[in-house]
Amino acid sequence: MGCYSSYQEAFRRSLEDPEGFWGEAAEKIDWYQKWDKVLDDSNKPFYRWFTGGVLNTCYNCIDRHVEQGRADQYAIIYDSPVTDTIQKITYAEFLEQVKIFAGGLASLGVTKGDTVVIYMPMVPQALVAMLACARLGAIHSVVFGGFAPKELAVRIDDAKPKVIISATCGIEVKKIIPYKPLLDRAIELASHKPERCVILKRPQAEAELTPGRDIWWDELVAGASPAECVPVAATDPLYILYTSGTTGIPKGIVRDNGGHAVALYWTMKHIYGVEPGDVYWAASDVGWVVGHSYIVYGPLLYGNTTIVYEGKPVGTPDPGAFWRVISQHKVKVLFTAPTAFRAIKREDAEGAYLKKYDLSHFEALFLAGERTDPDTYHWASQLLQRPVIDHWWQTETAWAIAGNFRGIELLPIKPGSATKPSPGYDVRIVDNDNRELGPNQPGVVVVKLPLPPATLPTLWQNDQRFLESYLKPFPGYYFTGDEGYMDEDGYVYIMGRVDDVINVAGHRLSTGAMEEVIATHPAVAECAVIGAADDFKGQLPVGLVVLKAGVDQDPEEIKKELIQMVRDQIGPIASFKSVAIVARLPKTRSGKILRGTMRKIADGEQYSIPSTIDDPATLEEINQALQTIGYGGGRPKQ
Ligand code: COA
Ligand code: AMP
Numbered sequence: 001m002g003c004y005s006s007y008q009e010a011f012r013r014s015l016e017d018p019e020g021f022w023g024e025a026a027e028k029i030d031w032y033q034k035w036d037k038v039l040d041d042s043n044k045p046f047y048r049w050f051t052g053g054v055l056n057t058c059y060n061c062i063d064r065h066v067e068q069g070r071a072d073q074y075a076i077i078y079d080s081p082v083t084d085t086i087q088k089i090t091y092a093e094f095l096e097q098v099k100i101f102a103g104g105l106a107s108l109g110v111t112k113g114d115t116v117v118i119y120m121p122m123v124p125q126a127l128v129a130m131l132a133c134a135r136l137g138a139i140h141s142v143v144f145g146g147f148a149p150k151e152l153a154v155r156i157d158d159a160k161p162k163v164i165i166s167a168t169c170g171i172e173v174k175k176i177i178p179y180k181p182l183l184d185r186a187i188e189l190a191s192h193k194p195e196r197c198v199i200l201k202r203p204q205a206e207a208e209l210t211p212g213r214d215i216w217w218d219e220l221v222a223g224a225s226p227a228e229c230v231p232v233a234a235t236d237p238l239y240i241l242y243t244s245g246t247t248g249i250p251k252g253i254v255r256d257n258g259g260h261a262v263a264l265y266w267t268m269k270h271i272y273g274v275e276p277g278d279v280y281w282a283a284s285d286v287g288w289v290v291g292h293s294y295i296v297y298g299p300l301l302y303g304n305t306t307i308v309y310e311g312k313p314v315g316t317p318d319p320g321a322f323w324r325v326i327s328q329h330k331v332k333v334l335f336t337a338p339t340a341f342r343a344i345k346r347e348d349a350e351g352a353y354l355k356k357y358d359l360s361h362f363e364a365l366f367l368a369g370e371r372t373d374p375d376t377y378h379w380a381s382q383l384l385q386r387p388v389i390d391h392w393w394q395t396e397t398a399w400a401i402a403g404n405f406r407g408i409e410l411l412p413i414k415p416g417s418a419t420k421p422s423p424g425y426d427v428r429i430v431d432n433d434n435r436e437l438g439p440n441q442p443g444v445v446v447v448k449l450p451l452p453p454a455t456l457p458t459l460w461q462n463d464q465r466f467l468e469s470y471l472k473p474f475p476g477y478y479f480t481g482d483e484g485y486m487d488e489d490g491y492v493y494i495m496g497r498v499d500d501v502i503n504v505a506g507h508r509l510s511t512g513a514m515e516e517v518i519a520t521h522p523a524v525a526e527c528a529v530i531g532a533a534d535d536f537k538g539q540l541p542v543g544l545v546v547l548k549a550g551v552d553q554d555p556e557e558i559k560k561e562l563i564q565m566v567r568d569q570i571g572p573i574a575s576f577k578s579v580a581i582v583a584r585l586p587k588t589r590s591g592k593i594l595r596g597t598m599r600k601i602a603d604g605e606q607y608s609i610p611s612t613i614d615d616p617a618t619l620e621e622i623n624q625a626l627q628t629i630g631y632g633g634g635r636p637k638q
Helices: 009-018 018-028 058-072 091-107 124-136 150-158 178-190 218-223 258-270 291-303 321-329 336-348 374-384 463-471 511-518 554-570 597-602 617-627
Strands: 037-043 046-051 074-080 086-090 117-118 137-141 164-167 169-174 177-178 196-200 214-216 237-243 251-256 279-282 305-309 331-336 366-367 389-392 426-429 443-448 477-486 493-495 501-504 507-510 524-534 536-548 577-580
Touching: 009 086, 018 037, 018 258, 046 258, 058 074, 058 091, 058 124, 058 258, 058 291, 058 389, 074 124, 074 321, 086 091, 086 374, 091 124, 091 524, 117 150, 117 178, 124 137, 124 237, 124 291, 137 150, 150 178, 150 237, 150 251, 150 554, 164 178, 164 617, 169 178, 177 178, 177 477, 178 196, 196 218, 214 336, 218 321, 237 291, 251 258, 258 291, 279 291, 291 305, 291 501, 321 331, 321 336, 321 617, 336 374, 366 374, 374 389, 463 477, 493 501, 501 536, 507 511, 511 524, 511 536, 511 554, 536 554, 536 617, 554 577, 577 617, 597 617
Parallel strands: 074 305, 117 137, 117 164, 137 237, 164 196, 196 214, 279 305, 279 331, 331 366, 366 389, 536 577
Antiparallel strands: 037 046, 074 086, 169 177, 237 251, 426 443, 443 477, 477 493, 501 507, 524 536
């Protein structure tokens, strides 16, 4: 693999000679058959990587490590303060578990190209399920446990799984969340019905099985024979991961096998600066892209030990939880969301808990999911005395679009910036007419095509939506949906989304989806949900609701019902807790709701009164309504 002495050299080569750059990186992956073409541009703007190549991702994540001397190294350390469990699983043991579970899935009829939905808490079996699918060439789609049945149902209807894998419950600090009733309800709501469901029995909750459809995990594996790896094309899908778009229908991001394995392997050394055998910890959840890439595939491809942590940064049991895990398992690199550090800071601003632990193996902290605000950056870097590295990425890309490359050279850190574009990503800032902007000029962040390996080739069975959402808005470029700027040194600053996607505690959510739920309440005439700034979670959704004429229900009761509806239909993860009832919403003369202006008002910022506004007086009305629920205070620019 190319050995680069500077970031600049690696970056330049990746753009000037992408085939050479990624072709060399691909030598680190075991292939049944090498590719015909590194970058296949025969069907622009759809680009494919490693066409003609044949491999198996599970083989690369497990079997080859067992064959090449890592059989007794831990693949997984499951650390669950909520169940008081620590379980260590070697690569050899993990291989046995995956082989036999894959055999079980095969006995249920799962074969190459079938889809399987996984709705599981943070237990090692979630990884077994994912890798077993990869082993068979089946396509998994993991749905985050904090989503409500309706959201799960939407994903079931899109992915059309043959089998769903779940568990009796998840555990949120001290709360037991029974998953099985949520799954049953989702299947009831969905038009597509899976043939079978495999349920992992956890001691914390019982569940009723539906005869003929459901089977216990343990019973399935008891009767199964081990399954071997099924060779798949590099361009075959490994997984689908749904992420919030601007509407209520999530986008099914497709990940291929070949490009994904090559790029993720590359990132472990060059971005995170770890070596095979090191302990690497992404404190996230397998339901998010960070979990897919850096709890599961990246560290396993590279032969690391990955930590599966079923707990929180605080409350399980205290704000020293992360330091305890780092010191107990000799974690070298931690990756989490800034909000986790804000949670720790809130409870232990002086870092008293840190002093109790030996962090001598710990080398660097990586943050993503939302921008690392300079306050959090300074607090964390002072506390840890290690590099604190913000890096920017999306479900769509599977790995960082911009970051710092400690495996090549650690670039000077500028607080508030995600540092520089990753090799393979030709990042540009443009205005709405696709004209490139100069240094320090804020605009829309786009990436010149082609995108590097592992990035989405399309949306699940929806090429048209892929083109409309990502490629048509700025021809020749991938539209990230983010706004920001690059400074005179080429540092990237991501300031937020230009669309209706918000980030709550590092979780990506659609305000459009929440509006769709609220609009179904019989008392609601119209509504808007905006993402307001929050010191702890980064952003929180705030609903502004206009009631129908003649509604005499108590407004406080309506608010409570709306909050409950969003919780029931989207999930607790939406953290939807604030609603203001307003007489009308500010709109343009053509009827477009001025969400951006309302967001500025909610955040107490200065705002410009749009020239197209229908009635400027609505803005002050909104300001007053927001102030009654603890937001607002924005002032018009003179
Ligand atoms: N299953 C069921 N419910 C879940 C859930 C899951 N897997 N995950 C979260 N929830 C629930 C929570 O219990 C909470 O419910 P509540 O309204 O009854 O309190 C709600 O969803 C909101 O969860 P969250 O936004 O995570 O808030 P929190 O206060 O429980 O925790 C943090 C806040 C910052 C500690 C937590 O979000 C965190 O650790 N985040 C950083 C790591 C991370 O997840 N990153 C993701 C991308 S890198
Ligand atoms: P997700 O797909 O859930 O990873 O969310 C992706 C979105 O989160 C991006 O489009 C950004 O808006 C935001 N995001 C993620 N990481 C960062 C970061 N380091 N800095 C700024 N925004 C980020």
